[in-house]
Amino acid sequence: MDQLTKAAWLIPLFPFAAFLLLTALGRSYRLAGVLIASIGSLASLVMSLLVFIERLGPNAVDYSGDSYKWIGLGEYTLKIGFEITNLNALMLVIVTVVSFLVNVYSAGYMKKDERITVFYGYVALFTFAMLGLVLSDNMLVFYIFWELVGVCSFLLVGFWYAKPAARAAAKKAFIVTRIGDAGLLLGIIVLFWYMPGHALDFSSIHNVFTEGQSGTITTTITTSIALLLFMGVIGKSGQFPLHVWLPDAMEGPTPISALIHAATMVAAGVFLLARTFDIFEASAAAMHTVAYFGGFTAIFAATVALAQNDIKRILAYSTISQLGYMVMAMGLGSMTGGIFHLFTHAFFKALLFLAAGSVIHAVHTQNIHEMGGLGSKMRITAWTFAIGALSLSGIPPFSGFWSKDAILASALEENPFLFAVGLAAAFCTALYMSRLFFIVFTGKSRLQQPAEVKESSKVMTIPLLVLAIISVGAGFIETPWNGWLGSWLTDGAEDVHASGAAIVASIAVGVLGIYVGWLMYGKGSIERGAAGAKMPWLVHLLERQYYVNEFYDAVIVKTVRAVGKSLNAFDEYVIGGAVRLVGVTAGAGGRVLTRLNNGQTQTYGLTAIIGLIVIIAAIVGRRFW
Amino acid sequence: MFNIDFNGEFATFFIFSAIMIIGAVLMVSLQKVVHMVISMAAVFLGLAGMFVLLDAEFVAFVQVLIYAGAVSILMIFGIMMTNHQNKQADPVKPLHETLAAVGALCLFGILFYAIRTTDFPDAQPLQAVEDNTSSIGQLLYTGYVVPFELLSVLLTVAFIGAIAIAKKGAD
Amino acid sequence: MLPSYLTMAAILFCIGLYGALVKRNAVIVLLSIELMLNAVNLNLVAFSKYGDVPSLTGQVFALFAITVAAAEAAVGVAVLIALFRARGTVNVDEFDEMKR
Numbered sequence: 001m002d003q004l005t006k007a008a009w010l011i012p013l014f015p016f017a018a019f020l021l022l023t024a025l026g027r028s029y030r031l032a033g034v035l036i037a038s039i040g041s042l043a044s045l046v047m048s049l050l051v052f053i054e055r056l057g058p059n060a061v062d063y064s065g066d067s068y069k070w071i072g073l074g075e076y077t078l079k080i081g082f083e084i085t086n087l088n089a090l091m092l093v094i095v096t097v098v099s100f101l102v103n104v105y106s107a108g109y110m111k112k113d114e115r116i117t118v119f120y121g122y123v124a125l126f127t128f129a130m131l132g133l134v135l136s137d138n139m140l141v142f143y144i145f146w147e148l149v150g151v152c153s154f155l156l157v158g159f160w161y162a163k164p165a166a167r168a169a170a171k172k173a174f175i176v177t178r179i180g181d182a183g184l185l186l187g188i189i190v191l192f193w194y195m196p197g198h199a200l201d202f203s204s205i206h207n208v209f210t211e212g213q214s215g216t217i218t219t220t221i222t223t224s225i226a227l228l229l230f231m232g233v234i235g236k237s238g239q240f241p242l243h244v245w246l247p248d249a250m251e252g253p254t255p256i257s258a259l260i261h262a263a264t265m266v267a268a269g270v271f272l273l274a275r276t277f278d279i280f281e282a283s284a285a286a287m288h289t290v291a292y293f294g295g296f297t298a299i300f301a302a303t304v305a306l307a308q309n310d311i312k313r314i315l316a317y318s319t320i321s322q323l324g325y326m327v328m329a330m331g332l333g334s335m336t337g338g339i340f341h342l343f344t345h346a347f348f349k350a351l352l353f354l355a356a357g358s359v360i361h362a363v364h365t366q367n368i369h370e371m372g373g374l375g376s377k378m379r380i381t382a383w384t385f386a387i388g389a390l391s392l393s394g395i396p397p398f399s400g401f402w403s404k405d406a407i408l409a410s411a412l413e414e415n416p417f418l419f420a421v422g423l424a425a426a427f428c429t430a431l432y433m434s435r436l437f438f439i440v441f442t443g444k445s446r447l448q449q450p451a452e453v454k455e456s457s458k459v460m461t462i463p464l465l466v467l468a469i470i471s472v473g474a475g476f477i478e479t480p481w482n483g484w485l486g487s488w489l490t491d492g493a494e495d496v497h498a499s500g501a502a503i504v505a506s507i508a509v510g511v512l513g514i515y516v517g518w519l520m521y522g523k524g525s526i527e528r529g530a531a532g533a534k535m536p537w538l539v540h541l542l543e544r545q546y547y548v549n550e551f552y553d554a555v556i557v558k559t560v561r562a563v564g565k566s567l568n569a570f571d572e573y574v575i576g577g578a579v580r581l582v583g584v585t586a587g588a589g590g591r592v593l594t595r596l597n598n599g600q601t602q603t604y605g606l607t608a609i610i611g612l613i614v615i616i617a618a619i620v621g622r623r624f625w
Numbered sequence: 626m627f628n629i630d631f632n633g634e635f636a637t638f639f640i641f642s643a644i645m646i647i648g649a650v651l652m653v654s655l656q657k658v659v660h661m662v663i664s665m666a667a668v669f670l671g672l673a674g675m676f677v678l679l680d681a682e683f684v685a686f687v688q689v690l691i692y693a694g695a696v697s698i699l700m701i702f703g704i705m706m707t708n709h710q711n712k713q714a715d716p717v718k719p720l721h722e723t724l725a726a727v728g729a730l731c732l733f734g735i736l737f738y739a740i741r742t743t744d745f746p747d748a749q750p751l752q753a754v755e756d757n758t759s760s761i762g763q764l765l766y767t768g769y770v771v772p773f774e775l776l777s778v779l780l781t782v783a784f785i786g787a788i789a790i791a792k793k794g795a796d
Numbered sequence: 797m798l799p800s801y802l803t804m805a806a807i808l809f810c811i812g813l814y815g816a817l818v819k820r821n822a823v824i825v826l827l828s829i830e831l832m833l834n835a836v837n838l839n840l841v842a843f844s845k846y847g848d849v850p851s852l853t854g855q856v857f858a859l860f861a862i863t864v865a866a867a868e869a870a871v872g873v874a875v876l877i878a879l880f881r882a883r884g885t886v887n888v889d890e891f892d893e894m895k896r
Contacts, residue, residue: 598892609813652811652828675804688862703826729810733806751845751852764856
C-alpha cells in the first residue's frame with residue numbers, strides 16, 4: 001500500500017488532464033465535458049480516499065515525494081516536490097469530496113448555461129490548483145498554487161461576465177486578496193532569507209522552529225514572518241479587514257460559492273496557518289494577533305449576517321464568521337480545533353450553499369423576502385438545509401457542534417474573553433440561521449409565481465443528501481471523550497480540550513438563538529421590526545455591513561485613485577509628451593526624407609554618391625585620427 | 626609635387642589635358658545643347674591625342690572614329706529629333722546642384738588623395754611595338770576571340786533593338 | 797607620368813558625374829555618362845603602358861569598353877526618341893515614374 005502514497009502526485013493531475021481535455025474540446029461537447037470533469041474529480045476522490053485510508057494505518061510516516069530540481073542557483077537548488085502528512089491527506093479528502101459533489105451538482109445547476117464546458121474546465125483547473133496547494137512540500141510551490149487558486153476564483157466569480165456586478169466582484173476578489181498575497185510573498189522572502197540553507201520546505205521549517213534552534217532566527221524576525229504570512233491568510237480566508245471581497249464574490253455561480261468560497265479556497269488560509277503552525281507557535285505575539293483577528297472577524301461577520309437579505313450573502317458572512325472561528329482556534333494554539341472546524345465546516349457550508357443554490361435555481365431570486373413557504377414544495381432541499389443549519393448553529397449531534405465545541409473549550413482554557421466572543425458569535429450564528437431558515441422555508445409564500453416552484457432534479461439533490469449525511473456524522477471523529485483526530489493530526493501532542501461548561505454554554509446559546517429566531521420569524525410572537533424600530537441606526541449599520549465598503553471607498557479607493565490620476569497626468573503630459581516629441585521628430589524626418597524619394601533618377605544618383613562618400617569617409621577617415 | 630621633368634611628353638600631355646578640361650567644363654556650362662555636343666567632341670579628340678601619347682594608336686583611331694564621329698553625330702541627331710523648341714529656361718534647383726557639385730568635388734578629392742598616396746611600382750613602361758594595330762588584331766583573334774565574338778553579337782542586338790524601340794512609336 | 801594620367805581621368809570622371817547629376821536634358825546626361833566611360837578608358841590605356849605588368853590587354857579592354865559604350869549610346873538615344881514621342885519632352889526631372 002505504500003506505493004499509493006508515492007503515487008499521490010497523480011491526484012492533482014486527473015483534474016488537470018480534465019481541464020486540458022475540456023479546453024481542447026471546445027464548447028460543443030456539453031455532455032462529454034461534464035462527464036470528463038466528473039470522472040477526473042472522481043478519480044482524484046478515489047485516490048485521495050485510498051491515501052487517506054493508508055494514513056489511518058498504524059505505521060504511517062510522513063512521506064516527502066521525490067523532488068524535481070527546478071532551479072539551481074549556485075549551491076542552492078529550488079525543488080518541486082510533494083508531501084503526504086496526515087493533515088495533507090485530510091485536506092485531500094475534503095477537497096476532492098466537495099469538488100466531486102459540486103461537479104455532479106453543477107450538471108443540474110449549470111445545465112442551461114451556454115458555457116458549461118468552460119465552467120467545468122475552470123472547476124477542474126481550480127481542483128488541480130487546490131490539490132497542488134495541499135500537496136506542495138515547500139513554501140514557493142505552495143505560493144504558486146495559492147495564486148493559481150486565486151486566478152481560478154477570479155475566473156469563476158466573473159464567470160457571468162456579462163453582468164457588471166460579476167465583473168466588479170471578480171476584480172474586487174482578485175485585487176483585495178492580492179493585498180494579502182503581497183504580504184505572504186514578503187513573508188516567504190523573509191523566510192527564505194533567514195532560513196538556514198535558504199530551505200523553504202515545510203519539514204525544514206518544522207525542524208528549525210521547533211527543535212530548540214531558537215538562536216538561528218530571532219523572535220522579532222519570527223514574529224514578522226508570522227505576521228506577514230498571516231496577511232496572506234487574512235486576504236485568502238476573508239478575515240477582517242480584507243473580508244470585503246467574499247460577500248461580493250457571491251456573484252459567481254452558486255456551486256462555485258460552495259466549492260471555492262466556502263469549502264476549499266478560503267480554507268487555504270487556515271491550512272496555511274496549520275502548515276506553518278510552528279512559526280506561529282514560536283511567537284506569542286503572532287499567536288495573540290491571530291487569535292484576536294479571528295475572534296473579531298467571527299463576531300463582526302456574524303452580526304452583519306443578521307441583517308442581510310440576500311440568501312448567499314448571509315451564507316458568505318457566515319463563512320467569514322466561521323473562518324474567524326478557525327483562525328481564532330489556531331491563534332489559541334488549538335490546531336486540532338481549527339482543522340476540525342475546517343473539516344466539518346467544509347461539508348456543512350458546502351451543503352448550505354448547494355441547498356441555497358437549489359432554492360435559487362427554483363425561484364430565480366436571491367432575496368429571502370421574496371421566498372417563503374418553500375419547505376412543503378422542496379422537501380429534500382429544506383431538510384438538508386435544516387441539517388446544515390443545525391450543524392452550523394452548533395446543535396448536537398450534528399458535526400458543527402463538536403468542532404465548535406472543541407474551539408470554545410480551548411478558548412475557555414486559554415482566553416476567557418475570546419470564549420465570550422465565541423459564544424456571542426455562536427448565538428448570532430444560531431439566530432441568523434434560524435431567521436434564514438424560517439423566512440425561506442416556512443410561512444406564507446411571497447413568490448412572484450408560486451406555482452412553478454418544484455424540487456430540483458436528482459442530480460442536484462443527491463449531492464445534498466450525501467453532504468447532509470457527512471454533516472451529521474463527521475463530528476464524531478473528535479469528541480470531548482474521544483480525541484482521535486487530535487492525536488492523529490499531531491501525533492498525540494495535543495490534548496483533548498474537554499470542558500463541561502463549554503458544552504453546556506454552547507448548546508445553550510445555540511438553542512437560545514434558534515428559539516429567539518423561531519419566536520421572531522417562525523411563530524411571529526416577537527414583532528420582527530421590534531429591535532429595528534428601537535434602534536434603526538443599528539439595523540442600518542448592520543445592513544450596510546458596518547460601512548466597511550464605504551470606508552474603503554472613501555479612504556483607500558479615493559486616495560489610490562487620486563494618486564493614479566496624478567500619475568496618469570504625469571504619464572499623459574511628461575512621458576506622453578516625450579513620446580509625442582519623438583513621434584513628431586520622426587514624422588518630420590520622414591517628411592524630409594519623402595522629398596528625397598521624388599522619383600527622379602538624378603536625386604537617387606546624388607543620394608547614392610553622397611552615401612558612397614560618407615562610407616569612404618567613414619572607412620578612410622580613421623587614418624586621420 | 627609632381628617631380629616630372631619638363632620633357633616633350635609632358636608638354637603634349639599638358640596641351641591635350643587643357644583641351645579636354647576646357648571642353649568638359651564647357652560641356653557642363655554651355656547653354657545651347659548643340660554647343661555642348663561640339664565641346665564634347667573636342668574632349669573626345671583630346672582623349673584620342675592622349676591615347677597616341679600612350680602609344681595606343683589603334684585605340685586613338687577607334688576613339689576618333691566612334692566617339693568624335695559616330696557618337697557625336699548620334700547625339701546631334703538625338704537632339705534634333707527631340708528638342709524642337711530648344712528651350713533651356715531651367716527652373717533652377719540650387720540645393721540639388723550645390724550638393725552635386727560638393728559630391729563630385731569630394732569624390733575627386735578622395736580619388737586624388739588615393740592617387741597621390743598610392744606607391745605605384747616603378748616598372749619599365751611598355752615599349753611601343755612596331756605595328757600596334759596588327760599586335761592588337763593578333764591579340765583579339767587569339768586570346769580574346771570569345772569576348773570579341775560576344776561583343777559583336779551584343780552590338781548587333783543593341784542596334785536592332787535601338788531601331789525597334791525608335792521605330793515602334795512612329796507607326 | 798602615371799599619376800598625371802590618373803588625375804586627368806579623375807577630373808574627367810567627376811565632371812561627367814556632375815553633368816549626369818545636374819543636367820536636365822537627357823541627351824546631355826547621356827553625353828556626361830560617355831564622358832565618364834572615356835575617363836575609364838583613359839585609365840585602362842594608361843595602365844596598359846605604365847602599369848605594374850605593362851601589356852596590350854589594357855588597350856583591348858579599352859576597345860571593348862568603347863564598343864559597349866557605342867551600343868549603350870545607340871540604345872539610349874533610341875529610348876529617348878521613344879520617350880519623347882510618348883511624353884513630348886526629354887527633361888529628366890519630368891520623369892518621376894519611379895515614385896509611383
